[in-house]
Amino acid sequence: VLILGISGSPRKGANTDFCVQEALKTARAEGAETEFISLAGLNVAPCSACDICEEIDQCSIDDDMGRIYPLLDKCAGLIVGSPVYMVGLTAQLKAFMDRSVLEKRNGFRMSNKPGGAIAVAARRNGGLEITIQEIHAWMLDQDMLVVGDGPPYSHMGGTVVAYKPGEAEGDDWGLETVRGVGRRVATVARLLGAKYK
Ligand SMILES: Cc1cc2nc3c(=O)[nH]c(=O)nc-3n(C[C@H](O)[C@H](O)[C@H](O)COP(=O)(O)O)c2cc1C
Numbered sequence: 001v002l003i004l005g006i007s008g009s010p011r012k013g014a015n016t017d018f019c020v021q022e023a024l025k026t027a028r029a030e031g032a033e034t035e036f037i038s039l040a041g042l043n044v045a046p047c048s049a050c051d052i053c054e055e056i057d058q059c060s061i062d063d064d065m066g067r068i069y070p071l072l073d074k075c076a077g078l079i080v081g082s083p084v085y086m087v088g089l090t091a092q093l094k095a096f097m098d099r100s101v102l103e104k105r106n107g108f109r110m111s112n113k114p115g116g117a118i119a120v121a122a123r124r125n126g127g128l129e130i131t132i133q134e135i136h137a138w139m140l141d142q143d144m145l146v147v148g149d150g151p152p153y154s155h156m157g158g159t160v161v162a163y164k165p166g167e168a169e170g171d172d173w174g175l176e177t178v179r180g181v182g183r184r185v186a187t188v189a190r191l192l193g194a195k196y197k
Pocket of ligand 1: 009010011014015016017083084085086087088120121122123124125126127162163164165
């Protein structure tokens with residue numbers, strides 16, 4: 001059973017990629033299998049509102065989203081991370097979210113999957129929790145089960161303060177919340193019947 005992690009940063013291998021992978025590491029420690037997708041370098045166009053996915057289970061846009069849909073179907077839990085841009089999530093992640101309407105319109109295939117959010121910002125008050133709420137709102141729209149970072153403190157999810165690539169590795173407190181998200185998503189997926197090795 002798979003826990004999928006998606007990073008919405010356009011900077012490959014930078015802070016958000018690192019944090020989502022760190023959360024997946026914890027999910028693996030719980031016994032889950034994991035897969036990681038960085039939207040950096042991928043071509044995921046915004047939804048064009050052609051609405052063909054209301055008629056058939058297919059998107060009219062032929063791009064990298066085509067190989068993400070099957071992973072959304074397959075995963076038992078999802079971790080989504082975004083850098084904070086102008087106090088919100090990135091355009092790259094929003095394009096992915098809008099295109100994921102295919103899942104909703106064709107049988108709510110994300111229903112009941114646990115989902116956790118991670119945000120990375122340069123400043124402590126730069127919009128971390130707002131960005132997490134935006135990700136949570138998308139998860140609720142997909143009828144997913146939103147989880148946070150769990151005990152011992154349990155707040156909204158993974159919040160990391162980092163500006164230049166590599167700085168996330170220095171935010172020990174933030175990385176604890178990130179690991180908590182991985183643990184929560186894997187644990188709740190198991191409670192819902194996911195079988196790990
Ligand atoms: C266009 C843009 C807007 C940004 N807006 C914010 C912001 O509103 N608040 C903040 O704290 N940091 C902001 N940042 C900083 C990023 O969130 C920060 O550099 C983060 O580590 C980027 O994640 P990445 O390394 O995964 O790309 C912004 C960066 C860019 C490029």
